[in-house]
Each structure stands twice: as C-alpha cells, then as structure tokens.
Amino acid sequence: MPSRLPPQPRERIDRSRSVSFRFEGRDYAGYVGDTVSSALLANGVDVLGRSFKYHRPRGVFSAANHDANALMQAGGELNLRADVTELQSGLDLAAVNTVGGLRRDRGRMVEWLAPMLPVGFYYKTFHKPRALFPMWERLIRNMAGLGRLDTADATQRQPKEHAFCDVLVVGAGPSGLAAALAAAEAGARVTLVDEQPTPGGSLESEFGGDEQAGAIRAGLLERMLAHPGIAFRPGAVAAGYYADHWVPLVTAQGLVKLRARAVIVASGAFEQPAVFRGNDLPGVMLASAAQRLVHQYAVKPCERTVVFAANPSAYRAALDLVRAGVAVAAVADLGDPATRGAPVDAVKALGIEVLAHTAVYEARARDGRLAGVELRRLDAADEPLPEGARRIECDGLLMSVGWAPAAALLYQAGTRMVYAEIPGQLVPAELPAGVFAAGRVNGVFELQDRLADGRAAAAEALAHLGIAVPQASRPGRGSEAHSHAYPIFDHPKGRNFVDLDEDLQLKDLKRAAAEGFDNIELLKRYSTVGMGPSQGKHSNMNAVRVLARLNGRSIDDTGTTTARPFYHPVPVKALAGRRLRPERRTPMHAWHAAHGAEFMAAGHWLRPKFYGPAPQDAAVAAEVRAVREGVGLIDVSTLGKIEAFGRDAGELLDRAYTLRLSNIKQDRTRYALMVDEAGVIVDDGIAARLGEEHFYLTTTTTAAEGVYRTLQRLAAEWRLQVDLVARTGQNAAMNIAGPLTAEVLAPLTDVDLSAEAFPFLGARRGHVAGVPALLMRVGFVGELGYEIHVPAAQASHVWTALMEAGREHGIRPFGVEAQRQLRLEKGHIIVGQDTDGTSTPFDADMGWAVKFDKPFFLGKRSLQVLADKARYRLVGFALPPGYAGPLPKECHLVIDGGEIAGRVTSIGASPSLGRVIGLAMIERRLGEVASLDIRVDGGAMMQAPVVPTPFYDPDNLRQKAPSVAKEAAA
Amino acid sequence: MPLRLLKNAIDPRPDARFFTQPERLKKRYDVVIIGGGGHGLACAYYLAKTHGITDVAVLEQGYIGGGNTGRNTTIVRSNYLTPEGVKFYDQSVRLFQDLSDDFDLNIFYSRRGHFTLAHTDSALRTMRWRAEVNKHYGVDSEVVGREDIAAACPELDLDCGGHLPIQGALYHAPGAVVRHDAVAWGYGRGADRRGVEIHQKTRVTGIRVDGGRVTGVETDRGAVEAGAVVSMVAGSTPRITGMVGITTPIVIHPLQACVTEPLKPWLDTIIVSASLHVYVSQSSRGELVMGASLDPAELHSTRSTLDFTEELTDHMLDLFPFLGQTRLMRQWGGMADMTPDFAPIMGTTPVAGFYLDSGWGTWGFKATPVSGMTMAATVASGRDHELIEPFNLSRFERFALVGERGAASVGH
C-alpha cells in the first residue's frame, strides 16, 4: 500500500501547511505542493479512476499526465488531471466516468461483456433494426463521454499575454538548462519554459537520487535563476508550434502567445510502458512515475516491488526505491544487465536478484490491484518460455523498458523523424530553419551528453540569429539502446493494454490489422489508439511497434500518425481570451439612445432602427409620415466616405464605376454603381465633384472598406495620379428630408438653398450651425433632402441644432426601418437586399446605370456578355388597399407553373399609399405579367398585382421641385 | 442484446478484411478512379453495384479516406439555397439514410436536427429564402423563432452575451451527423467485394491523353491503360487537371476543425452560426466537433493555426458560456477545393473519357453518396447524370453559375 515517506531532500511539499480535500465522498488531508494523485497515494488510496471502456480500476501510471487513468471532476471543472493538478483546500473530487461512484462503479459489468465487444464492434452492430439505433446511440453516448459538463458554470475568460524572445527553450531539464544558459551568456534574450512547477526535469525525478546529478542540478539552477537574460516560466505548457516560431504557452493564469526567433526543443521523452497481461493494474507504474513520487512528493508508491528493466534508468529507479524503504524483490531485465552500466552492480550489491532475458509475463490482481507478477525467461527470439515461470508477490511493479521522444512541437514545426536503433527511438533527421532539438528528444541520454547537446543546440540557434559564437559539436547518441525494440507480450487471456486511455488490448490492434486496417492511420481510426485524452503519449509508439511487426515492416516504413496540436489539451477559457467585440457608434449615438432608439447592427456599426417608445410598426409609420408631410432627420454617418484628389481622379472613377463620373459638373452629384470583375453588383453610393481634381464618394455601410481598397488597387495598377483619403470615421453625416426641410435648414446655414442656387443633385460647401459642411441634395427617400457631411467631432452639435430648429416644424428623427420604407415607396433598391451575391445590374433593371461607351470599367467585359443573358428582373407589386389576405414576407417565393420563378425582396405597408407594396426579383421568362403568384407562410398562394415603380410620386416631382410637395402638404 | 454481440463472444476470430491487397496493378482497367476517399470509393461501389462495371481500380496516394473524408465535421444536410443544390443533396440524404443497411456496417447515421442561427434581419431573410426553396422540393426546413431554439437547445445563450443576439434560425430536421470514416470503409468494402481493386499508397504522376481522349494513367508503381479516368481528389484537383491540360476555377484553401475532450452527452442538436463563424455538434464519443470558416488565403497544406482555435473558442463562448473549463484536445486541417459559386464541378470535361468530381469546398462529405451514384452513372453512360448537369465545368465559360453563393457565408 502506498504511504507518505519521511522528508526527502528534494520534496516539493510543505509539511507545515496541511490541505484538506474530499475524494469520492471521503475526507483526506495532504500538503501544499502535493498533486491530487500524490496526496491520495499518501493517504493509501491507490485506485484513482476507472477505465474508459471496461471500467477497470486504475491508479497512478505515469504521474505525469501521460495517461488518462486519473481524470477527475470538481464541480464545473472537468477532466482534471490528478497527476498534475496541485492540491487545493476544499477540492471536492470524484472520478469521471463511473456509474454510482468509483468504488462500486456499476459500469464494471461492461468488462464481463468484453468478449462481445472486440475492437470496432459498434460498426457491426446496432444498425438493425434501424428504429432501435437511436436507443443504442443514446446508450453509447452515455457510456462514452468522460467528464460531465456543468451548463451553469460561469468560469471567466482569461486574459492573454504577448511575449517575445530571441530563443525559446522548451523544457528545463539538463539539456534545456544548458541550452538556455549558453544562449543567454552569448547575449540572446531567452525564454525557458517547463510544464512542471519547478525546473530540473529528469534531474528531479529519474536522477533525483543521483548525487553527481544533484551537484550538476544545483549549479545549473543557480546560474539559470540568476541570469538576467533568461525569463524562466515554470508551470507553462508549450501547447503547439505554429508558423514563424509562434508558440502558445498555457499557464494557470491564461495563454501567453510567444513569438521567438529560434526555438530549442528540449522536451525530453515519455517513458513507455511494457505491454503484458495486467499492465494496467493499480500498482503497476512507470519507473519514472515512482521516482517522481518518491523525490518530489515523498510518497512511497508500494511496499514491495519488482522492476521490469530494459535500460540503465531501471536500475537507478531500483536504487531510489530501496533508499525509500521499498523492498525490491527482483529486477527482470529484457536483455543483458551487463550492458546497463554501473547501477547494475550497485543493485546486485544490495543482494537484489537481477534476472537476465526475463519478462514480466503477467501481473496478477487481488481486490482489483496488483498482488504479484509472473516472470518468464525469454528464448532466443525473445518469446517468453512457459518453463520455469516464477511468481513473485508484490504490490508494486515498475517498468523501465523504453522511451519515446516528446516530439510534438518538432513534428508540428515540420521535422522529419527517423527511427534509430541507438537509442531505440525516433530521432530528428531534418529540422526546419530556426528549430533545434536537444537532449532525450534528440535521442541523447547520458547526462553529460545531454548538457553538451544543449550547449550545441544553443550555438546553432545563435548562429541562426546571426550571433557569432564558436560552434560546439553534438555529443552523439552513445552506443546503447535505451528502449527495447518490442516490449510487448501476447497472452491468451489478453488484458495486455497498449492504450490505457482507450482500453485497447494487443488483440484489438491485431484484429484491426487483420480486418484490413493495417496502415498506421487506418489502425488509429478504426481502433482509436492514441485518440484519448493523453493523445497517444504512452501508446502511439507501442502501436507502431505492433503494426510494424504484424506487417513485417520497419518502424520507418510503418510511419507514425500526425502529431497535431495540442501537446496537452487546452482549456477554452485560455484560448478564447477576453471578449472583444468591435462596435462602432456614430457621434450622435448618445442622443439616439436618449431618445428611445432601438439599435440594430450594420456591420460593426450600431444604427437606430426606429425611435420608441411606440412599438416598431407605429413608430416607423409616424417617422415615414413626418418625412412625407413635414421633416425628418436620419443619421447616415455609417456610410462609407472617400475623397479622391488628383489629375486622374475622374479617370479612376470612370474605370471603377459603371456610370461615367469624370464628366460630373462642378458641384454636382451622380449615382455611383460598382460591380466586380464578374459583373455582380457590389456597392452603390453617390459621387460628388468638388473641384476639377477633387471628388467625394459615398459607399454602403458594409462595403466602405472594400470599396476604398478596390479604388486604391486600381489606382496603383493603372498608375493613376490619385490620392485617396478614407473619411468614413472622420466625417459624420445626416440626411434631412421632407417638404419642410428648407424651413429648418435655411436659418442654420450660409448656403443658399433656393432651387435656382442649389438644384436637385447639387453639392455645396458651406456651414451648418457654424460647422463646415458638405451638403448634397439627394433623393433617396423621395423628398426634398440634403445629406450633410460634417467633421465627426462637431456632428452632434449640428444634429442637435437641426433638431432644435425643427421642433416648431414637427421634425422627427427617423431610423433605418423608416428609410427602408421610404426608399421602397420610391422603388430604390438596397444592395444586398434587393440584390444577392449573383445579381448584375441587368437583373436589377439598372441597365441604365451601365455605360458601355466608356473605354473600360471594372466588370465591363463581363457585363457585355451578360447584357442579353440576364435571368432576372426586379418588378414592383402592390396589394389592393384594404387587402386582408395572407401577407407575403421577404424571400417568399414567386411561383409560376408549379416552379420557382423568383422571390419577394422587399415588402412593407406604405403609410403614404395606404397599401402594401413590394419588390420582387422574378425570372425574365415570365415576361410582362399582370400579377405574381406568391407562396406565403403555410404554403398558401396569393396574387400580387404588378405595378410600375416608383410607387410614390412616379414623376419624382417632390424631390426635384419641392414646392409641389409643400403645396400638397399645406 | 443484438445477436451480433453474442457471435463475437462465440467466435473471436477477426472478420474478413475490409479491403484486400492486390499485389500489383493490372495492365489495363475499364475505369481508373483517382482518389480513394469517400467519393472515389462510392463511385467504384455504384459502378460495380448498379452498372456491373467491376474492372475498376481506385488509386489512392495515401490511405483510404485519409483526405477530407476523414477530416470533416461529419454533418449531413440538404438545406441549400438553389434548386440544383437542394435536389442534389436531398438525394444524398436519402442515400445516407440507407447506407448502414446497404453496407451491413453501422455508419452511425444520427439524425440530430440542424439549426442555422440568424443574428441579423438580413440573415433571417436568407434563412427564409432557403426554407422556402427547401419546402418547395419537399425538404423539411423552416424558419423558427427564439422560443423554438430554446426548446431544442436550452443551453444556448440566445442573447450571445449581449452582442448580436439570436433572432431566429433555419431549422432543418433531417440534419444529421455520421461517422465519416465508416462511410469510406463501407463503400470501400462493398466495392472490394464486388471486384474493384483498391490500391493504397499509389500516386498518379501523369495522365495519358491521345487525340483528345484519355488512354491511361502513370503512377509511381507503373503505367496503366484505362478506358475512363475519374478524378475524385478534392484538394489535389488542380494537380490532376494540370495533367490533362485543362484549367478550372478551383483554388485550394485550408479548412480547419477541432475537438474537445469527450464529455457526457449534453448537446443533441447541430448548431451553426454564420455570424460567429462556428458550427458544433457532439459526436457519439462525446467530443464536441467544431469548425469555422475557410482560411482566407490559398494554401495546399493541412497545417494548423492558433488563430483558428482562438477565434473559434472565443465565439463558441458567446453561444455556450459554460464551456470555459472544457479542454480543446486536437485540431487539424483539410484542403478545400473552392469554386466561385460555391457549387461543385462534376461530370464530363473537354477531354473525352476524363471525368471530374471536384469543387467540394466545405460541402463534400455530405455529397459522398450522391456524388458516387451520379458520377458512376455518368461514367457508365458517358453523359452527365441529370442531377449534375448544372455542375458541369462548362458553366463558367457560359457565365451560367449556380447561385449557391447567395446563402453560404459559413461553410460546413
């Protein structure tokens, strides 16, 4: 049974500070500095979780979050890694994925059914009869998930930090420390990160009991912590590598987005398990896990252990365990112990039996935990021999049979890895520019060699940065394998797990391969090996070894699956960061809000939709009436605004827009329609000539940036002498409209508003309410009206002045809805509503706006092709006054002969006309129809008579000759 | 308890191989299909099953289903905007519904209901347009209000944290998720059992054309003659069309996706938000499978970017503010072959005997069965199947584009 040891030299726990917590409904105490796993073990709790599929009891395996045995839930915090989660007071933990708790997990009955559930069983089951599949799927979904989401969880987003450095060193073990120091001492700004809360890497665990290593560690740490050129970030996971050395560091406080100029990956290696029957029992663990527990947390993992060895570190682990008071019953070495170096002699000197060419063939359980092992000698082909099998009672089994490089970042950077017999793992063969590897991830194992490898990597990184330093040679990878080539043993009764996350046994992989999934990627997809929460850290390499052997191919020929981000899963709160939603407000926003405006989004802008408190329909009708009968004011500051100066300004506009604009007369405006290269309408607005070489343009709200970019591009491509200035944010704009407009505006402006001095479509510069202003007399809403452009800073003053001056004339602010209604009455289109992503000017009945007699304009050649191919046209329709039938909505379909023949693009009840009017885009094949058959909600059909547009004031007298309107209003 | 499970216990031997391994390429095939993804395997399956054409080789440069078939977010739906699109995808959904039976392999066809959220008036208008066109062709779609969304997915924050609140949605009841790999395996196994040869790790390096007619292909394992060659390679389309000297509008953009760790089931529906550029469903394993819009620039790579996961999670929290402590486990990318009108390019080409199945952008997986079926019919007859006539490459020359672009602001 595991227990707490007396104080250890390097323990992280603070024995003066006790922490109480709950696990599975029982109270426990640990220390500050404990992980959840170490605290539970110290309390003698050795079953920490249940497995994914069979609900087998599971304990600490890697103690490093390289497996998903101990996933827990604490309130809304789910899938907590007990191995690396720091103990906190008040934690109330439970194992995930149990039915009725960890101890009495009713899910364990699944294991009785195991023979029925071989790999891929669900692909071959449950689909017949079809009607029952939803029931089975529900069952499967309930069995499959891990943590349970708390949909009331209110965890806050975490802010992000940006950081920069010359050299990023990932991993603060011996090679990373040596690399960081060498780089910093040459003057580079270094960031050193490690996922552990303290530096040292394997010096803290596998070398934790080695005196010589202790001295090295002390020296490195002292120099590193004192060096001003090294920013050390403990507890930071380098979660992925992205283009141009962009590495996100995940910390408890949030995401640090780090830009480096060079990256040294010194991330070490994952210890790999052996595969044999019972290798998942609580009590079986990686030797490095046991060393971590002893050295860092002063936890004795067991009382009596067997060590399963295939490299020198196994023997160091045996010595560490003996020192911690654990009885080491035997070391079973898969190879020849004589090749393992000095620690073997030390182990033998303690009287510990060392068995050569011997495997742990089976781990046996009592009460769901390890009770003993069966050892078998290996024959010449490394097959276990049944003769002379030995059984040893033990509550611990430490495996040290091999390593796999923690190469995720290297893979993501584009490194090509190849298998090397020495040291028996994949090693980098070709690294991308600016990325370097050092230490065990580079296949270098001896401690002194790792230091040298780190220094050499630093020298290469410095050279990459152009910092001249003498190049150090790489130390090489020694002469011994540190990983066994095939530490995998078949057993007729199975339960020899290759992947603990996914509960995959050796036979599952064999079966998958036999069924045709004998390519590493297909094997992964069919069996799900490596797809669990630890993403294959302990299983991918063994799966590759299994498949290579089954196929009779080499490791390199077999290949590996792609190492995708993330290295460890990353919380959404860290990735998402703070919530920033750009929102643009016009200068008059506060006024609108204070006057009951309901806002709507227009791109990033907010615009008044209508002004309450009346409900929308009533408010919009009143606003429309005000414009038709009196005067109204609308904020149109969101329109795009561009000024064009220069000799070729007119030429540019001719080439960019469909109409000819270069011949606009001084102080006049003209409609401006833009299409793309394929002839599709992208924008419309107004162009005003303010000087011989000076134009002012407006665009729709959402196209403002795009049109500005297009004009800039065309000007550069054609080498035109034009300067373009984006005024959208600098200028605000408002449109005052209605028969009483002049009465309101005239007293406030020095511009002569008389029809003779300022005709329809004219543009004038002057002042409004003392503010310099550009006035354009436009007719979008079909009344006398002026669009007034003023500097944004003074716009609110102008607006307020107009509203004040208009009070006696009953002025009303009006919003986007009223404007939509007003323009609909005039039959004017809204780009993007009455047109779509395929509409040409011909589809919108705007052939008049296309001037083919210009030498060139954007989209001209396409429009020439399309001129007689237009499929659609826009028509107006009007329902009879008093119509009481079902009303069409926008995008209801026009039907002809049972087929779709168009759609309603705009519709509204016109207060001015007392009837419902609308626009429809219909297929030209319909010809001149008298009415449209429209399918409305519920599938009913209705008829809408087609009428000419404009619906209102068809001769446009009101906007051109305002006296007409005034007489009508009077 | 299904009997099949008992059989597993009684007879623990593996089932027969899904795909046999032909030793070498033959000298000639009636039909060579380039690309062993879902589309290529489906085409081979229907050629053999429906048209009795079994002298077929599927050449796959990597492994079966390893391209976009295994990289998409597994959503199946037919709520498109254009009549051409609706009819085509409706047929696909119908075929999907029967695939488990056809294959005797469970593809986990799981009908979940599909909500495309509208955050603005104009989005709601487009939803109505799609719903009306769908209903016209008998496809079950309708515009629903906030209450209906709340009833189906009470976890959703309809106010999106105060920014761009949800106004309504296009609800498409048949929207489903499917185990994508199983679709490829089922078609592959079915084709293999009918005599089709599937050659993995076989890369096409050239296509032979003689007098305007295709005569065979060259591969890294030698040349083969062919009566017809069908290119079904999604992201590799420009490389293949270059071999026969034709150009297309196709450009390749990466499309990325990601999954969280497995969670106990809580999300039954498929949720899509065009304004927030996200879509999400929960797989039968419990992972949230999430995607966003295309990467903006052309690129022939399946690399991942950090900005993708940052933006996606940021927006996902607007919809589901309680996901902060959930962990994102893995991200990946595919190569989407985009067209200017967001519709595929299928059927006959200017080169006799050379057929294209391409332009799958972000909508390829859901078209797998119908593409296989219509392309098989096209190859068998030499004439474009009526469902794919509007998708012929020649439409661009004729300025006769498909109007799907009106609706697709987020691809999936």
Place this chain on the structure above:
Amino acid sequence: MKLIDCPSIGPRPAAEFVYGGAWRPMPDPDACSDADWAHYVFHRDGAPGVRRELWYHGPSGTWLVAERDTLSDRFLRTTSLADAVAEEGDYA
C-alpha cells in the same frame, strides 16, 4: 501567426492583412473572346507553387504583391503594388 513583410512598415502579423487573390495579367477585353474572358474571370492556376498574389496591409493602407509558395506558405518576396507595376511596365 505568420508574419508578412509589409513593404511600408516591415514584418506584421498576418491578421493585419487582407488577401487579394492571384495577381494576373488581364487579357485585352476588346480583343479576347467571351470564353477567353470567362476563363480570365473565373479560372485560376490552382496548382501548388510560387504564385504572385495581391495582399493589402490594412493599418498602413498598403497594397503589395507577394511571391508566395502555396505549398509551404513561405513568402519569398513582397513589393508594394506601385513598385511591382513599375517593374512590370504598364499593367492594364
């Protein structure tokens, strides 16, 4: 995030840029056939390789021409559009 070298202000994160698609010579609209024009408008050389592309750097308002490898995503060279046009001679 990738860095792109803006000819105006140096390397900036890719998020500040807008992709403008391939930069290609336009055929003479008055001389080419409808089909040739359609090919120009819609068809692209979509094969992987080094391409000349238009990019726009928003904060500095710079259009640039980038030579980029669409297989590796490496930017080999960036030039302001004005300079690129000057190198090419008259463009349109």
